[in-house]
Amino acid sequence: MSISTTKDKYKLLLDNLKELEPFVIAFSGGVDSTFLTAAAKEAGVEFEAVTVNTPFVPEREIREVKKLVQELEIEHQQLEIELNQLEKALENDAERCYHCKKVIFNQIMDYAAGKKVVEGSNLDDTGDYRPGRRALKELGIKSPLLTAQLTKKEIRMLSKDLGLITWNKPSLSCLATRVSYGNKITADRLEKIEIAEELLRRNGFHQFRVRDHNNLARIELSEADRDKILDLNLMDKLSDKLQKLGFQYVTLDLSAYESGSMNKEILEGKDE
Incomplete structure (x- = not known):
């Protein structure tokens, strides 16, 4: 209908x-x-x-x-x-x-x-x-x-x-969706991701994800947030903090944040 x-x-x-x-x-x-x-x-x-x-x-x-x-x-x-x-x-x-x-x-x-x-x-x-x-x-x-x-x-x-304060709340998903498929989810890994994302939030970012690819953190930012990352001092600060959390490499995804980006490999596999 x-x-x-x-x-x-x-x-x-x-x-x-x-x-x-x-x-x-x-x-x-x-x-x-x-x-x-x-x-x-x-x-x-x-x-x-x-x-x-x-x-x-x-x-x-x-x-x-x-x-x-x-x-x-x-x-x-x-x-x-x-x-x-x-x-x-x-x-x-x-x-x-x-x-x-x-x-x-x-x-x-x-x-x-x-x-x-x-x-x-x-x-x-x-x-x-x-x-x-x-x-x-x-x-x-x-x-x-x-x-x-x-x-x-x-x-x-x-x-x-309706006057709901959530009307413009960023899209949510659980912390498990940040971990690349095939890598076991642990309490330590979840805590590391949660702290990393809280760090971005406190630095003024609105819609983002920190994706965990083992020793590599892949940061996704919305189009509205990407200009903020171009501050070299901020880049150095975020890189240092995330490396101290246990990520060996900290990267920025050149594509804008996309819900379900971890699913691309699965979807492409289904199409083959």
């Missing part, structure tokens, strides 16, 4: 949420799940938000979730998953996200105790390599933003209209 306007899509979303209640929202504090939660509030439906904290999630995001919960005034529960519970995902093969989503959403489903579970995938999420989507389908998780055919751009626009 083709839906003509963003307003029509939003109305369809509210109607769908009324049909799904009562439900549990997988709440990460990102643009999509925050918008979905605000829409559920506007729809007046019965729901609860649940956040699953894993070692793949930066501490900054865990803190921001707590602030958002207070601002949204929603019923909220935090669940915890330890690194050893993500054993298959730690192997970091092409099915990493599938294994991770299975663990996370099985825990949410156990908590939901028979209620439906919904999450914030949108229409743009269908255009990349997303093994996690397969896990969601297998578990019967609902994706109402996708059902309403809402794009990321539309979600940001509607979030702004």
Whole structure:
């Protein structure tokens, strides 16, 4: 079904949420799940938000979730998953996200105790390599933003209209997505990436990734951020700090930041 306007899509979303209640929202504090939660509030439906904290999630995001919960005034529960519970995902093969989503959403489903579970995938999420989507389908998780055919751009626009502070929040993904496929994910590696990205954030960068290729850090910056890196003193400072974290080489990707850039090799392999 083709839906003509963003307003029509939003109305369809509210109607769908009324049909799904009562439900549990997988709440990460990102643009999509925050918008979905605000829409559920506007729809007046019965729901609860649940956040699953894993070692793949930066501490900054865990803190921001707590602030958002207070601002949204929603019923909220935090669940915890330890690194050893993500054993298959730690192997970091092409099915990493599938294994991770299975663990996370099985825990949410156990908590939901028979209620439906919904999450914030949108229409743009269908255009990349997303093994996690397969896990969601297998578990019967609902994706109402996708059902309403809402794009990321539309979600940001509607979030702004709703007065949500997340409307222009940079796109998020877990720390595991920074590690090149085939390299085992460890607690030390995750910590190193988290510290490196926090360093970039404190130096004024907005949308970026620090990709871990063993002893090489590959920094991706958005087009808006790339001019900032051309300060030689800043380059030296970042290189020195990242090398002290354990990276032997620190490089800048000459292409702008691209979500899912680690998936290119996998997608190209599928095309052959």
